[in-house]
Amino acid sequence: MVIRKTIKEIIILVGVSVALALAVNTLSPRGIALVGQWDIAAGVITARPAGDSAGQPKEIDSVARAKTLFDKGDVLFVDARSQNHYGNGHIPGAVSLPVGQFEERIGSFLNHYPPEQPIVTYCSGRTCEDSHELARFLLDVGFTNVQVFIDGFPGWEAQGYPIE
Amino acid sequence: MSRFLSTDFRAGKRKGIQLNKMQQSIKNNSWIELTARWILGITFIYASLHKIISPADFAKIVYGYDLFPEMFINLIAIVIPFLELVTGFALIIGLYPRSAAIIINILLLFFITVLAINLIRGHEFDCGCFSAGQSGYTSSSEVTLVRDVIYFILGMQIVLFEGHRRSCFGRPAPRHQ
Numbered sequence: 001m002v003i004r005k006t007i008k009e010i011i012i013l014v015g016v017s018v019a020l021a022l023a024v025n026t027l028s029p030r031g032i033a034l035v036g037q038w039d040i041a042a043g044v045i046t047a048r049p050a051g052d053s054a055g056q057p058k059e060i061d062s063v064a065r066a067k068t069l070f071d072k073g074d075v076l077f078v079d080a081r082s083q084n085h086y087g088n089g090h091i092p093g094a095v096s097l098p099v100g101q102f103e104e105r106i107g108s109f110l111n112h113y114p115p116e117q118p119i120v121t122y123c124s125g126r127t128c129e130d131s132h133e134l135a136r137f138l139l140d141v142g143f144t145n146v147q148v149f150i151d152g153f154p155g156w157e158a159q160g161y162p163i164e
Numbered sequence: 165m166s167r168f169l170s171t172d173f174r175a176g177k178r179k180g181i182q183l184n185k186m187q188q189s190i191k192n193n194s195w196i197e198l199t200a201r202w203i204l205g206i207t208f209i210y211a212s213l214h215k216i217i218s219p220a221d222f223a224k225i226v227y228g229y230d231l232f233p234e235m236f237i238n239l240i241a242i243v244i245p246f247l248e249l250v251t252g253f254a255l256i257i258g259l260y261p262r263s264a265a266i267i268i269n270i271l272l273l274f275f276i277t278v279l280a281i282n283l284i285r286g287h288e289f290d291c292g293c294f295s296a297g298q299s300g301y302t303s304s305s306e307v308t309l310v311r312d313v314i315y316f317i318l319g320m321q322i323v324l325f326e327g328h329r330r331s332c333f334g335r336p337a338p339r340h341q
């Protein structure tokens with residue numbers, strides 16, 4: 001019967017797709033975990049890479065702690081968002097280093113700051129992984145003290161802390 | 165007066181039948197069927213590639229619709245692109261074309277529902293990230309919705325088509341049409 005034949009074909013096509021999907025996701029270096037981290041309350045949302053999460057930068061998961069570091073004054077805040085976002089408002093004294101333009105900009109950044117410079121990266125909060133990516137890039141080029149402020153600019157602004 | 169009415173009525177009826185004939189000929193036109201298969205096939209393969217290359221970005225887009233349980237977001241992001249790829253490929257080579265079109269139309273109904281729900285409740289997700297802007301998801305929900313409806317109609321032609329399908333995998337073309 002036509003219907004039975006169609007159902008059989010659909011099962012084959014879906015089966016091949018699922019098998020292929022899982023195989024490619026397992027083998028690909030860009031594969032993701034089967035279950036991601038999508039709970040805002042638990043931290044930054046992320047699909048999670050399939051491999052282990054070693055080599056992740058340290059996180060600052062409270063705005064108050066970020067403010068304490070800010071008040072100490074020796075920490076450099078680095079804004080991972082686009083130039084546009086940065087222009088519309090940022091943490092006072094923060095340097096703009098859009099993660100999408102890292103390669104073009106890192107040269108002059110390296111000229112200005114020594115590798116031991118304490119750095120805190122941030123972006124648009126817990127729905128945004130750009131600050132993590134930027135932190136990994138900075139660690140890769142030799143900076144030794146890099147942390148991620150995960151609540152980012154929206155978290156900072158919501159507390160009524162100064163912006164510029 | 166009654167004569168006019170009855171002529172009008174009959175004319176209308178004839179027109180109705182002609183329209184049906186036209187629909188029939190569209191439905192069973194094998195060139196339209198082949199074109200529809202190629203358009204859907206290429207579109208779905210193309211659409212799947214971005215998502216296959218960066219599953220993490222696609223997962224975030226799935227999250228952004230704010231409709232799916234956290235447990236399933238990654239699985240949806242892993243499997244859907246390959247459903248698109250495999251069915252798109254099946255349509256182009258003509259392997260199980262009706263079944264592939266049924267799967268594609270189920271996917272399209274799913275996309276249309278998701279987009280419509282979020283348009284109606286005014287939900288728009290902006291993570292403020294770089295990756296989202298770079299992955300080629302630039303058109304508005306409205307445009308995507310209309311496009312999906314058109315694809316769905318093309319898919320229906322393939323599903324409802326009765327007759328010999330052109331250039332299908334594993335089946336010789338008939339001598340005469």
